[in-house]
Amino acid sequence: MRYLAGEQHKQRTFARKKEADAFRLKIESSAAQNKLTGVAIDATVAQAATEYGIHNDRRFEDGQIKRGSHRNLVNLIANAIVPHLGKMRMADVDGTVLERWFYTLREVEGLSARTAMERLIGYATFWTFAKRRKLVSGENPASEALAIIGKMPRTTIRTITANELRQLLTTASVRRKHQTHHSWRVTQLAVHLAAFSGLRIGEILALRLCDVDLSGRRVHVRHTLNDWDELTTPKTRDSRRVVPIPQAVATLIADYIRNDYTPNDREIIIRTSFGRGGAAGGKVVANGFVRNYWQPLVEAAGLGDPDDALHFHALRHFAASWWLQNRMPITEASRLLGHSSPTITLGIYSHAIMEAEERASAIDTMSAALIEGTVAQELRTAVKTLTYQ
Numbered sequence: 044m045r046y047l048a049g050e051q052h053k054q055r056t057f058a059r060k061k062e063a064d065a066f067r068l069k070i071e072s073s074a075a076q077n078k079l080t081g082v083a084i085d086a087t088v089a090q091a092a093t094e095y096g097i098h099n100d101r102r103f104e105d106g107q108i109k110r111g112s113h114r115n116l117v118n119l120i121a122n123a124i125v126p127h128l129g130k131m132r133m134a135d136v137d138g139t140v141l142e143r144w145f146y147t148l149r150e151v152e153g154l155s156a157r158t159a160m161e162r163l164i165g166y167a168t169f170w171t172f173a174k175r176r177k178l179v180s181g182e183n184p185a186s187e188a189l190a191i192i193g194k195m196p197r198t199t200i201r202t203i204t205a206n207e208l209r210q211l212l213t214t215a216s217v218r219r220k221h222q223t224h225h226s227w228r229v230t231q232l233a234v235h236l237a238a239f240s241g242l243r244i245g246e247i248l249a250l251r252l253c254d255v256d257l258s259g260r261r262v263h264v265r266h267t268l269n270d271w272d273e274l275t276t277p278k279t280r281d282s283r284r285v286v287p288i289p290q291a292v293a294t295l296i297a298d299y300i301r302n303d304y305t306p307n308d309r310e311i312i313i314r315t316s317f318g319r320g321g322a323a324g325g326k327v328v329a330n331g332f333v334r335n336y337w338q339p340l341v342e343a344a345g346l347g348d349p350d351d352a353l354h355f356h357a358l359r360h361f362a363a364s365w366w367l368q369n370r371m372p373i374t375e376a377s378r379l380l381g382h383s384s385p386t387i388t389l390g391i392y393s394h395a396i397m398e399a400e401e402r403a404s405a406i407d408t409m410s411a412a413l414i415e416g417t418v419a420q421e422l423r424t425a426v427k428t429l430t431y432q
Contacts, residue, residue: 086178088136089129092120095172110271119165123148133170133179138187141166145192156195163188202364203357207346208238214344222339228303229313229327230336235295236262237358240286241366241380243267244329244355249274252300252310260293261285264381272326274309282381363392 096117103113127144128136141163148159167185174180203211215234218227236247245267254263264284266274277283288296296312305314315325337355341347359380366376377388 086133086173087129088131088133089125091133091173091176091178092125092129092169094176094178095169096120098172109269109275110273111269116165119162119169123152123162124166124169133173134181136170137184138191141184141188142191145188160192160195163192200360201348201351201353201357203353203361205361205365207344207353208358208361210344210346211340212238215340219339219343225303225315226336226339228299229332230340232295232299232313233332233336233355234340234358235292236288237355238361239292240288241359241362242286243278243359244332245269246277246282248311248313248327248329248332250312252304252312255296255300255312257293257297260290261287268311268326268328270328270330272328274311277381279381279383281378281383284378284381286379360392363388367392 099108099113099116102108103110108116127147128140131140144166145159145163148154148162149156154162163185167183167189170179170183170185174183211234215227215231218224233244233247236242236250237244240262242262242264246264249266249268250262250264251266254265256263262285264277264282264286267277267282269275300312304312307314313327315327333355338347341353346353363376363380366379367373373385373388376392377385380388382388
């Protein structure tokens with residue numbers, strides 16, 4: 044039997060006429076539905092992904108999405124969706140297929156549970172686009188897959204204690220053997236800004252001379268630096284903020300600007316001595332900073348653990364926790380962190396509001412008050428009973 048699949052003519056043979064008639068009925072029904080709904084039900088995942096890629100390219104060119112988001116979408120299509128699902132028809136990808144795909148990404152490709160879940164959520168968005176383009180119809184199969192897989196346990200990120208921070212600061216204060224002067228000064232400055240002002244690494248690397256008010260002891264967070272050395276708007280609107288800095292950090296910044304600042308056209312404070320082609324002010328971006336500056340410091344401080352890495356972001360978590368433990372109002376801490384709502388801050392740092400010993404003390408106090416109150420009431424009742432007797 045010869046039939047048309049999309050724009051391709053195909054042929055299939057059957058051993059029995061009954062099977063051929065059933066297949067013919069299926070093809071005719073599909074063609075009728077396609078004509079009725081306008082849905083290209085024979086579209087493959089690869090065909091839909093091609094359109095999705097073109098769509099995202101246009102969004103990036105028009106400034107609707109940032110370079111990092113565009114890169115992630117390209118990787119989603121090229122490395123996760125098309126290699127595993129590309130030959131399938133969109134209509135044949137159901138929740139069970141996506142469940143198998145999810146575990147393939149984890150067990151074969153070696154992705155973490157969180158990353159594999161991000162891929163699945165990315166497929167949900169891709170499917171919605173395909174439906175708008177009438178490349179598929181029905182219900183989003185990613186919803187079924189998410190229901191089957193269930194919620195992933197939250198990844199526990201290693202926190203940093205006050206003693207560990209002291210170790211880092213002590214190690215960062217001295218230039219190590221074989222460490223360049225530039226690496227030492229940049230590491231020292233970045234660690235202090237993150238630990239005491241709660242800035243993200245991209246925000247630290249984006250600070251310009253005009254963003255620092257040394258007399259007022261504050262920094263203005265106006266940009267973040269991406270992996271392509273571009274100054275972009277911060278993570279959210281609320282990420283644009285003014286953050287106070289301790290006197291020690293202000294002194295450190297002033298000393299760095301006076302002795303180690305490399306002049307450059309954007310006046311970004313943290314730059315290398317030479318950029319590409321020998322130009323002054325070479326880039327220092329987040330990925331390179333973590334690999335070349337942060338990780339060597341962690342190892343030198345004796346805090347390295349191959350099974351539980353200490354992330355630079357832990358310094359920001361320390362700052363927030365320290366503020367809250369020292370009774371800074373949750374609304375103020377949220378503003379300094381650049382969160383859009385105190386609810387977000389509370390969800391992340393609720394543990395810091397009351398430490399374990401404080402919790403135990405509070406529970407003892409409350410229970411004691413209740414118990415003592417109950418005993419007192421019982422004594423008063425007994426006295427009244429004796430009096431009336």
